[in-house]
Amino acid sequence: MHILVTGGTGYIGSHTTVELLNQGYQVTIVDNLYNSSIKVLDRIERLTGKRPQFYQTDILDLLSLENVFKENNFDAVIHFAGYKAVGESVSIPITYYQNNIAGSLNLYQLMAKYNVDNIVFSSSATVYGDNFQVPFKEEYGSGDTTNPYGTTKKFNEIILTDIAKANSKLSCVLLRYFNPIGAHPSGLLGEVPNGIPNNLVPYIAKVASGELEYLRVFGDDYDTIDGTGVRDYIHVVDLAKAHLKAIEYTVKHRGIEVINVGSGFGYSVLEILHAYEKACQKPLPYKIVARRPGDIATCYADTAKAKKLLGFECELGIDEMCRDSYNFTKMNPDGIE
Ligand code: NAD
Ligand code: UD1
Numbered sequence: 001m002h003i004l005v006t007g008g009t010g011y012i013g014s015h016t017t018v019e020l021l022n023q024g025y026q027v028t029i030v031d032n033l034y035n036s037s038i039k040v041l042d043r044i045e046r047l048t049g050k051r052p053q054f055y056q057t058d059i060l061d062l063l064s065l066e067n068v069f070k071e072n073n074f075d076a077v078i079h080f081a082g083y084k085a086v087g088e089s090v091s092i093p094i095t096y097y098q099n100n101i102a103g104s105l106n107l108y109q110l111m112a113k114y115n116v117d118n119i120v121f122s123s124s125a126t127v128y129g130d131n132f133q134v135p136f137k138e139e140y141g142s143g144d145t146t147n148p149y150g151t152t153k154k155f156n157e158i159i160l161t162d163i164a165k166a167n168s169k170l171s172c173v174l175l176r177y178f179n180p181i182g183a184h185p186s187g188l189l190g191e192v193p194n195g196i197p198n199n200l201v202p203y204i205a206k207v208a209s210g211e212l213e214y215l216r217v218f219g220d221d222y223d224t225i226d227g228t229g230v231r232d233y234i235h236v237v238d239l240a241k242a243h244l245k246a247i248e249y250t251v252k253h254r255g256i257e258v259i260n261v262g263s264g265f266g267y268s269v270l271e272i273l274h275a276y277e278k279a280c281q282k283p284l285p286y287k288i289v290a291r292r293p294g295d296i297a298t299c300y301a302d303t304a305k306a307k308k309l310l311g312f313e314c315e316l317g318i319d320e321m322c323r324d325s326y327n328f329t330k331m332n333p334d335g336i337e
Pocket of ligand 1: 006007008009010011012013030031032033034035036057058059060079080081082083084099103122123124125177178179180
């Protein structure tokens with residue numbers, strides 16, 4: 001099977017490509033390298049012995065993207081390409097709607113034209129917003145989003161649902177990721193945040209490496225185990241494997257399914273910090289500061305549907321997530337360059 005992976009040199013896309021190649025899938029990556037390095041291809045080759053076909057193409061460039069479809073015969077698409085920084089999306093919403101909506105529409109249009117009927121889309125637990133009780137269940141639908149990034153995910157879910165209604169051959173899995181962290185255990189692939197990280201584990205990694213002085217813990221007065229925010233963290237290699245299961249599912253079914261991908265467990269900020277201290281074997285300084293606007297107290301997944309439909313369950317725990325994140329940080333002090 002030949003899979004088109006948009007955003008395949010990025011954090012989740014590169015790990016997924018490794019798993020696909022290891023399972024014998026043929027992979028073509030389309031990425032404009034806005035948030036990733038061409039060197040990721042060398043790393044993928046070192047890990048798998050195979051080099052995926054690569055197009056440095058912007059999905060906003062319809063003509064170039066069409067050439068990719070003309071030159072290949074894809075069986076399925078995994079669509080990762082997009083912008084993902086929540087805070088940035090609030091400042092430059094047009095850019096986010098342009099890239100994440102208009103870019104996606106180009107892709108969906110070409111899939112229809114070239115009869116590619118299977119797609120796995122990267123959605124996010126952010127579409128639940130602050131509207132529901134945990135654990136978040138797919139049947140809740142989606143709530144009011146709190147930022148343009150989240151809205152682009154919600155809109156893509158709606159657009160793909162409408163396309164599935166119009167095209168009975170379409171098979172689509174909307175994967176709602178919870179909080180992917182960690183890195184490939186080899187230390188060759190991982191997340192390289194741009195500038196000062198907004199997300200918890202990339203920030204802690206920089207405290208562990210000495211680049212940042214201390215972690216700011218955003219609030220300790222939530223109604224949680226220790227007052228700090230609780231999230232459902234998933235190892236990026238587990239998340240990558242969920243995509244293989246989702247691809248297998250799309251080729252055997254028609255229609256559209258929303259599926260959570262998380263561990264089903266919630267850890268607090270301080271629990272993560274202490275797990276990371278264990279991984280790097282040193283205390284990590286932190287200060288409690290005010291709550292971050294827009295944050296919710298607790299977020300974790302109901303994982304029953306992923307287990308039932310995909311046969312997917314996480315294998316790696318919080319210790320492996322912190323170990324692999326720290327290992328990647330140590331091995332790549334300047335990122336993947
Ligand atoms: P990433 O930034 O590492 O990867 C995205 C890739 O897409 C990058 O390599 C970037 O260069 C590429 N890209 C962006 N715009 C493009 C365009 N117009 N044309 C071609 N390529 C383009 O992000 P990631 O963490 O790997 O996330 C992958 C997907 O999963 C995104 O859609 C993201 O919104 C979604 N997601 C991520 C998380 C997370 O915590 N990482 C959580 C939920 C959902
Ligand atoms: C963020 C995004 C969300 C996205 C998700 C997965 C925001 C507001 N939301 O959510 O849309 O789907 O990542 O990528 O950015 N924390 C600190 N100090 C820090 C950083 C974080 O205490 O320096 C706390 C947060 O308050 C939260 C927890 O750590 O309780 C996790 O934060 P983060 O990694 O940013 O993820 P989310 O808030 O779940």
